[in-house]
Amino acid sequence: MNQTTMSAVRWHGRGDVRYETVPRASSPGPGEIRVHVAWCGLCGSDVHEYLHGPFQVPVQPHPTTKQSAPITLGHEISGWVDAIGPRVSGLRHGDLVVLNALLPCERCAPCGRGEVHLCTALGHLGMSADGGLAGFVTVPAAMAVPVPSHVPSEVAALAEPFAVAVHMVRQAAAARGPRAVVVGAGAIGLATALLLRAEGTEVRLVDVAGLRLAHARELGFAAGKPEDDHGSWPLVFECSGAEGGLSLAVGLGEPGGLLVLAGLPAAPARVDAAAIVLRELRLVGSMSHLVEPDLRPAVDFLAAHPGEAARLITGRVPLADAVSGGLDVLAGPDRGRHAKVLVRVGARD
Ligand SMILES: [Zn+2]
Ligand SMILES: [Zn+2]
Structure with a gap:
């Protein structure tokens, strides 16, 4: 692994999710940040996509994100701000952040009303754009919510659910x-x-x-x-x-x-x-969530109840084992043992 590559867990097809080396997430453009991923939770939707997809992963270029398979999975992300593009304010290098998972088109009627979660061409991080089961992810800075420093990075990864x-x-x-x-x-x-x-x-x-x-x-x-x-x-x-x-x-x-x-x-x-x-x-x-009314209060709850929230974490696997120790387990007979399995990406704590 060098400065230009990273490891990633990518959806190639039904039943075909691979741990592989890919080019590192791009340097952030205007209004963007690059996040060094700490932890990324596995979700039922990831398992569904793995076993029975494609549902959300686009086989043709997605109308909003322009990406198509293979795509890096993972939308329950905590990590540290690694690089900051032009015209971004309020974030500093090294800040622990969580990410909203929605990539709206910004042009349709629901987007015009501010109901971006109801966008008619909605993209999803980790489904229709490369997500957090990778060393780094580059996203619009508006998707990031800072997390108070006393919250462990693994608890922060619970912010999306x-x-x-x-x-x-x-x-x-x-x-x-x-x-x-x-x-x-x-x-x-x-x-x-x-x-x-x-x-x-x-x-x-x-x-x-x-x-x-x-x-x-x-x-x-x-x-x-x-x-x-x-x-x-x-x-x-x-x-x-x-x-x-x-x-x-x-x-x-x-x-x-x-x-x-x-x-x-x-x-x-x-x-x-x-x-x-x-x-x-x-x-x-009830469809997903918004940043200000939902993700920010979720972070506030985690900051007020970090120990209680941490009890939802029932498994932790390294990125290299995200398929065999994560998706395969959640697709198998032992899935009833788990509430939330987290994938350790860059975290050491
Ligand atoms: Zn999810
Ligand atoms: Zn829209």
Whole structure:
């Protein structure tokens, strides 16, 4: 490895993700920074792309990012500012930062309204542009949020999933009652539960996997399997994306209840529409996150609760083992053991 190359984990095709040497991420242009990656979390969407893709990885050049496969995966990134391009203010060399994962077109109607997460030609870091499973990544400086120095770099790598959870909780702002049930006790479900509890909400988690339920209970939450009696709830978060997740969420909603949906099922979900009508349930989607209203509060939460957040980390693997020790594990029979597996890239702590 020299000054012009770096290691990267790149998606080449379905079932074909390679650890290889590539040219180092480019020097930052105007308005850009280059980040020396510390840690990068593995996400269900990475596993989905690995096993069944391409979904988000473009085979033809992406309309916004202009990139196509092979592409470096990884969108849950913490790292240090390594180089700063012209016309960037507020960041210094060596600052620990986390990155927003969205690359909007800046031209469509949602972008014009500031709803860049709903962009009609949305690009994603680590899917349609080279991401953080690499020594370095070059991004618009506006994607970076600085992290207070007392937050460990591995905890900072949880900022993206926590930002997704912050966005979900914001989507529920109209809900009644200080009680909520979360379907799916993976990283997003647990992050959502931690945020809700910090606000004083009573939270219960539901999951099919005994190990995930045990993890939720270790974190102090009531938790049970779908077939258990959970009662009914004014606020339901669907974070599982599992085949039966939406149907379960509908069953848990009390009359007038609000369901916030963030799980992405692989196929259209069957649901009892009559139950939605008869109980006047309200359903709202929740798509990723924004920088100011979501990622910044997520960093604030991590800074206030670093020890609690760190308990979501269930595995750490070096970059060279990101496929065999990371994606393959999360695709295999032991996936129920894990909430968040982090890939160690440049971190030494
Ligand atoms: Zn993710
Ligand atoms: Zn757009």
